[in-house]
Amino acid sequence: MSGRVHLAIDHALARVTLFHPGKFNAMSRAMWRELKVVFTELQARTELRGVIVAGEGGHFCAGGDIAEYPGFRFDADALRDFHENDVWGGLGAMLACDLPLLAQIEGNCMGAGVEIASCCDIRVAGEGARFGAPIARLGFPMAPREAQLVAREAGLATAREMLLEAAVLDAHEMKARGFLQAVRPDAELSAEVQARAQRIARLAPQAARQNKQTLRALGAGQPVQAVVEQAYHYAAQAEHREGIAAFLAKRQPVF
Structure with missing residues (x-):
């Protein structure tokens, strides 16, 4: 199973859920493409007031689906196509969406997860959330557009720590660094994000x-x-x- 991106609409609010069982919602190529389709559709939905972005099963997104990587990462043209079209296609559609985007972050938020969260306007995490981009352990750097995005939203110093030291930071540290608007106990996270989304929907x-x-x-x-x-x-x-x-x-x- 290559995972999926699920869209649900409830009155004026949409919920986009990253779903990849057994892989902490790691992003496959198919999921990146679905992300673009979903957010292109949401941009056209004039009746909507906001979007919650979340992961299934207690995790936001653990990064990319590494099992797919041998099929394209060792050829420069194929690698460029993946990052510039698949990945940036999805992230770019999120960034171009005029609806307020709220990230509900719990568990693992690594690599691709940090990038997806960086596209959101309001980011709220559970106390158990962990953030990083330890791809140096896999022998490759972050793609330029993605690095620019993360550095802008998380801060250049944080991006350097994540990429050069493979640092993993907890939610309170990411709140202190300005990446998160709030941190809540894990059991209260969903209600907190829903309450914020409802406030936005009334504006x-x-x-x-x-x-x-x-x-x-x-x-x-x-x-x-x-x-x-x-x-x-x-x-x-x-x-x-x-x-x-x-x-x-x-x-x-x-x-």
């Missing part, structure tokens, strides 16, 4: 999408003036009017 959905677009553009190095040119088209939108009207009427807005 203005188009504002969330525009915030993500703005942050993505600024993070990509676009001049702020270029972003300003597209920043105020929401002025007459119903969501904007409802938010202001509700505040003035001292009532809860209905978005």
Whole structure:
């Protein structure tokens, strides 16, 4: 079995579950391709307000499916195709998704798991979660786009420690370094993430999408003036009017 990426929709929220039994949800090539398909679909679902990304069976994702590696890793062209098309196809689709993404991280979050978590906006982990990218033990480096992503989200010093020392860090350490927004007891993790997702779902959905677009553009190095040119088209939108009207009427807005 090569694993799968499962999508479930519950009203305004989606749940994307990494599922690879017996391998702590390690990502196969098929799963990377499924990840791209799933997030391309989610980007087009205008009724949704947020997405929870999680792993099945007490683990987030233990990295890549190493059993597949001899089939393509020893040829430069095949290796490039894997990282630039399969892996970055999935990660790129996550990064391009305008919906708020919440990572529910428990157990192993290694290599590919850190990369997938790095694509999420809100990251909450259980106290038993462990983070790393010990691929130096396997004799290869992290691909450039993936290294850039992890260094940006986890910090350059953390990326160096993970890649050069094969360090494995616990959830509290990753919270202290700014990678996680919160750490909760493992038994409370699911409820915490669900509560955060419900809070997001009650907020203005188009504002969330525009915030993500703005942050993505600024993070990509676009001049702020270029972003300003597209920043105020929401002025007459119903969501904007409802938010202001509700505040003035001292009532809860209905978005």
